[in-house]
Amino acid sequence: MADLRGLPAVDRVLAHAAALVERHGRVATTDAIRAELAEVRAAAPATLPTAEDVAARAAARLETSALSNLRPLFNLTGTVLHTNLGRAVLAEAAIEAATAAMREAVALEFDLETGKRGERDDHLRALLRELTGAEDATLVNNNAAAVLIALNTLGAGREAVVSRGELIEIGGAFRMPDIMARAGVTLVEVGTTNRTHPKDYKAALGSETGLVLKVHTSNYRIQGFTKEVGGAELAGIAHAAGVPLLNDLGSGTLVDLAAYGLAREPTVREAVAEGADLVTFSGDKLLGGPQAGFIVGRRDLIAAINRNPMKRALRVDKLRLAALEATLRLYRDPDRLAARLPTIGLLARPAAEIEAMAHRLVPAIAPLLPEGVTAEVVPCLSQIGSGALPLDTLPSFALRLATPRGRDLEALVSRLRALPRPVIGRVQDGALMLDLRCLTDETGFLANLAGPDGLA
Numbered sequence: 119m120a121d122l123r124g125l126p127a128v129d130r131v132l133a134h135a136a137a138l139v140e141r142h143g144r145v146a147t148t149d150a151i152r153a154e155l156a157e158v159r160a161a162a163p164a165t166l167p168t169a170e171d172v173a174a175r176a177a178a179r180l181e182t183s184a185l186s187n188l189r190p191l192f193n194l195t196g197t198v199l200h201t202n203l204g205r206a207v208l209a210e211a212a213i214e215a216a217t218a219a220m221r222e223a224v225a226l227e228f229d230l231e232t233g234k235r236g237e238r239d240d241h242l243r244a245l246l247r248e249l250t251g252a253e254d255a256t257l258v259n260n261n262a263a264a265v266l267i268a269l270n271t272l273g274a275g276r277e278a279v280v281s282r283g284e285l286i287e288i289g290g291a292f293r294m295p296d297i298m299a300r301a302g303v304t305l306v307e308v309g310t311t312n313r314t315h316p317k318d319y320k321a322a323l324g325s326e327t328g329l330v331l332k333v334h335t336s337n338y339r340i341q342g343f344t345k346e347v348g349g350a351e352l353a354g355i356a357h358a359a360g361v362p363l364l365n366d367l368g369s370g371t372l373v374d375l376a377a378y379g380l381a382r383e384p385t386v387r388e389a390v391a392e393g394a395d396l397v398t399f400s401g402d403k404l405l406g407g408p409q410a411g412f413i414v415g416r417r418d419l420i421a422a423i424n425r426n427p428m429k430r431a432l433r434v435d436k437l438r439l440a441a442l443e444a445t446l447r448l449y450r451d452p453d454r455l456a457a458r459l460p461t462i463g464l465l466a467r468p469a470a471e472i473e474a475m476a477h478r479l480v481p482a483i484a485p486l487l488p489e490g491v492t493a494e495v496v497p498c499l500s501q502i503g504s505g506a507l508p509l510d511t512l513p514s515f516a517l518r519l520a521t522p523r524g525r526d527l528e529a530l531v532s533r534l535r536a537l538p539r540p541v542i543g544r545v546q547d548g549a550l551m552l553d554l555r556c557l558t559d560e561t562g563f564l565a566n567l568a569g570p571d572g573l574a
């Protein structure tokens with residue numbers, strides 16, 4: 119073991135680290151050098167590193183910590199709206215609007231016509247009314263918040279009647295019974311898991327009822343011997359008892375997805391037309407915008423939500439408002455929606471186009487792959503994700519990367535994850551599948567694999 123008193127002092131290492139100080143700043147560089155020296159002391163190696171050695175190690179440490187975990191990655195999981203990967207990728211128009219709102223002051227709560235104080239929701243109100251047919255609209259941080267504040271406003275201290283078939287759990291601890299408790303609403307479950315009848319709701323309605331709740335079973339389906347009370351009939355039942363119907367659509371969509379070759383999902387406009395008094399839905403699921411929760415419906419109820427003190431705690435900032443407004447505007451021109459809105463564009467992407475890209479990529483990546491790793495084009499099924507259309511899959515094509523041994527597969531997966539722009543696929547049947555549905559930058563993908571920090 120070497121005598122640790124021979125270790126170079128921080129100042130001596132700093133003398134070899136001028137470029138690091140220039141790039142990362144004196145404080146971060148000094149901290150990195152101290153951390154490296156501490157590691158050497160703890161390891162007590164046989165030979166001590168020189169000042170240059172320590173500076174080089176500090177440089178590597180600083181480079182790693184300068185790489186943000188939020189840096190862009192290639193989502194080749196085959197799940198288009200991947201909650202863990204940030205859900206919807208935004209439209210260019212939304213990105214430009216958010217960027218402009220970040221850079222300059224905007225009339226967030228200022229009425230440019232009268233010069234008086236305005237409302238931040240006003241920017242979206244008219245658009246949402248136009249696109250959903252609802253009387254009025256407001257928005258909050260996400261759909262979980264929309265459900266929370268709507269329940270609290272309509273039913274605090276009272277009961278909410280909901281079918282046992284709709285007591286959903288969405289990933290990340292959103293469970294309807296828990297949200298109800300936090301909203302101060304008493305849950306009254308009716309019917310059974312697979313079958314709920316109009317008479318079940320009617321029997322539960324009484325003087326304590328604050329609202330009837332309908333929840334879209336976004337991430338599962340109950341199939342077989344089932345019975346559900348539709349939105350229109352349920353609205354009638356609620357109104358006959360003098361209470362409002364809240365319909366949590368979850369993803370919600372503003373257009374008929376069948377027009378883009380996807381399965382039908384109830385649109386927000388339909389839910390409103392069925393007579394729901396309030397409808398809630400997400401901004402970053404099928405809608406394809408940033409995270410947000412929309413509440414549309416009756417004017418008096420929207421006004422009550424806006425008066426709820428929770429609203430201030432759940433409100434949306436100018437960046438997202440700007441991006442949401444630009445995203446919603448795209449829906450005014452459904453013919454060009456697939457070309458302009460990445461979520462719809464990716465979901466509607468023809469399998470033949472993906473297959474052609476896969477065949478172009480195989481010969482290009484073959485020489486870049488670690489020794490023994492093979493790549494072939496295979497058909498696969500993409501998913502929509504984020505609890506939208508859970509049973510629907512989209513025919514797609516993947517690069518199937520196979521390694522000689524299972525252990526090597528793990529190494530390959532982590533090397534792809536460590537790339538300057540991480541590549542995230544999914545492991546299936548002993549191989550790594552890279553579903554190409556969401557790959558739009560072929561050149562960038564290859565450059566990433568081939569670059570100095572690539573696979574080679």
Ligand SMILES: *Cc1c(COP(=O)(O)O)cnc(C)c1O
Nearest residue numbers: 260261262334336368369400505
């Ligand atoms: C996704 C979902 C939510 C939660 O929405 P977030 O936007 O994730 O907050 C609530 N209800 C339903 C039915 C959902 O599908």
